[in-house]
Amino acid sequence: MAKAASNMALTGKLSSWNDDRGFGFIAPRDGGRELFVHISAFPRDGSRPTVGETVSFELGRGKDGKPQAVKVLRQALGDPSTYPRAASQPARPGRSPVNALVGFVLVVAIAAFGYFQYQRHARQQDASALLAPQAVDPPQPAASVYRCDGRTHCSQMSSCAEARFFLRNCPGVEMDGDGDGVPCEQQWCTSPFAK
Incomplete structure (x- = not known):
């Protein structure tokens, strides 16, 4: 188990990740050598680490005594959609009942408008058919x-x-x-x- 060497939070980006083996490396924001990070250093929120995400971490030491990242937290900097979501989170925020009602009323209004336009067009066609001179075939002479x-x-x-x-x-x-x-x-x- 890793031992904490510093309580000071550092930031960096996850530069590589091997999901099968459960470890990767973080490139510190201030430069310097990349740090080893194990899956156990991430919160157990159901999401997997993603290469390129910004993280904050503390500096610790591994079993071999080498420095590594511990107590890793994901940062919500930039566009939140680029960060992985926890499995328990919905894919998108729920809609309020007011928004759902407005959407429903809008759909009904568009459908009603289309229906009335169709009916108006049909009545115009009927009226023009009544007013148009009827082509009457000349009577066929009887035998x-x-x-x-x-x-x-x-x-x-x-x-x-x-x-x-x-x-x-x-x-x-x-x-x-x-x-x-x-x-x-x-x-x-x-x-x-x-x-």
């Missing part, structure tokens, strides 16, 4: 009862509808003398509403 069979004159027709079918669909017909698109005006299609 015609007429067919091109070689007739070409009004005297061969039996109705205005038959004369219109022949004028629109059959080649070589002579039923629209004035070329206005109305066939057989004297015989069958005398009024614009004739069928």
